Amino acid sequence: MRSTKWQILGRLTPLIFLLAGGARKLITERRRTMSKSKRLVVSFAIGALFMALVSFLTPILTTQAQAPAGASAPPGPDPTGNSTGKASDVAVKNPASPALVELMDTIGHNKIAINIVWTLLAGFLVMFMQAGFAMVETGFCRAKNAAHTMSMNFMVYAIGMLGFWICGYALQMGGVGAVAALGGTPPLNHEFTISLFGKTFGLFGTKGFFLGNSVYDVGVFALFLFQMVFMDTAATIPTGAMAERWKFSSFVIFGFFMSMFVYPLFANWVWGGGWLATLGTNFGIGHGHVDFAGSSVVHMVGGIAGLAGAIVLGPRIGKYTKDGKPVAIPGHHIPMALVGTFILAFGWFGFNPGSTLAGTDLRIAVVAVNTMLASAAGAFTAMLFMWLRFGKPDPSMLANGMLAGLVAITAPCAFVSAPAAVLIGGVAGVLVVLSVFFVERRLKVDDPVGAISVHGTNGAWGVISLGLFADGVYGDGWNGVPGPIKGLFYGGGFSQLFAELIGVAVCFVFVFSSFYIFFKVLDALIGNRVSAEVELEGLDIPEMGALAYPEFPISPGFAESVTTMTVPEPARRRGTLTVEPAEN
């Protein structure tokens, strides 16, 4: 039966070759002489002939596929998928009477497989957020610094990953214990602790340096990938706040410091079983500091690091007039920044739903919807605010608004209802604009892309909103505290809110002081900031050796006629230099 199909084909083969050869000869001979209309007719004729041939052959060649599948017949194709995956796919010793434990093993293996595949895929999405950050930050910078800004965002992935591999992962997750969703991660079993007031405070993990042989485990590796891309998100945030004036050498050292020490320590305290997570079991403060996907652990850490860095660096030349009024320095590529924002919003579907570490935890549907709702609300309220206040819906603020909504919903995404998610995102959209003005006008800190406001301010708002809006549906047993997580507005009292506020305060104090001291020391050793000449010329050639756009003349939009200007050092430091056209 089976062979008839091939026999027919075999018999037809010479005919097909003959036809093809003839047609080719005909075409090459006639092409020049044929008129346009005649060529059209011939094309149609060939097409009609081909269709007739196909409709003639189809029934002959497909009859075999529809043979009824009997008990003994070999399995046919399964176009609907309904019968793919059978008892015969489960490995058992005796198929006639499988043992219960064999079936349980298979079910357990499949469950963990779903979770690990889910965690990895979500991690791949978060990895792609690096591209989003690179585009947002570069788009908001000037063309003369585009290669430099892009390169920082590019290399933070490589530098951060190596630092995290060396010791960051071990310090963060080395004592996390059994991550049940990933099959137990048995090797990550030691946390360095100290005892105070008769309670144990976890400070950092001690297993998993260099991902050595003692942690050679699929669950540990899956967790490494996922935690690594999260750390990288935090590490790439300061490159925006400090853009257009940061020495590349200083940035490289920062990348290691962030990925090896500061981020892993705070992440250990919240996610690795450290002392902020155990505030609940130790002192009865809510469920301890709860941060589902990293509003504080990832975003606030990045934002506060950026704040410390931007303060030490000082504002870009020309950012403030002599009397301290901020001057706008428009970004060179708004479409790039908006596409980058979309990539980030897409990657966030890995960031938040992936943080279940379990595809079998179907709360991921709620998490994903809350995430997208908050991003929409944030973009919308930011648009309205700018429109009403300045008459136009500034595109750069639309992007910041959407990101603010995403950052804010990152902590509470698993614990709140959809209306609360919209409210949290909506507040974030206005908060980010007010924060940008506050940072720029009151603090006089120059943040070219709004990273401090998007990630720092809204990271704090995100964990606080969890303490307000957690609706008591999800999170039973979180951090070892029985019962679901309830916020202030859902009958949970101030307890959870208090835990969140402790987390915010610790994050601010620890990260800010660490990085302020770090950048001050680095300033004394190698310097953080490029020279005024380099800054005015653009960092691309002096720092990187390549222009982002070598074949386009860069029109001096903002800092025209500055090339002949000399810049006094104190003015540069204070950033109060005004750029005025050179006198003729």
Add this chain to the structure above:
Amino acid sequence: MRKIESVIRPHLLDAVKNALQEVGVVGMTVTEVKGFGRQKGHTETYRGSEYKVDFLPKVKIEVVLPEDRVDPAIDAILRTAKTGQFGDGKIFVSSVEEVIRIRTGERAALAL
């Protein structure tokens, strides 16, 4: 021979080019330029901060013509580049001493 340099609004380039072709202009050089005149610059806001745009984008068209074609060409530019608002631009007319076509070495009127 005279050179007509006209600085015009960028979006009117096509109209001016077509009008010049209609009066027999067969070649031109176009440059994107920036500058200001009585229109001055204007103020914009970006992320809530104001900034001044001092130099506005314009397009400069250069054509070199024999004497008898100059007035029709100027009329064509005036007709198409004028909106009546500040910022319409200017026309500069100057004498040209010599023109040489690089391909053939032809000079003066032959080279136009």
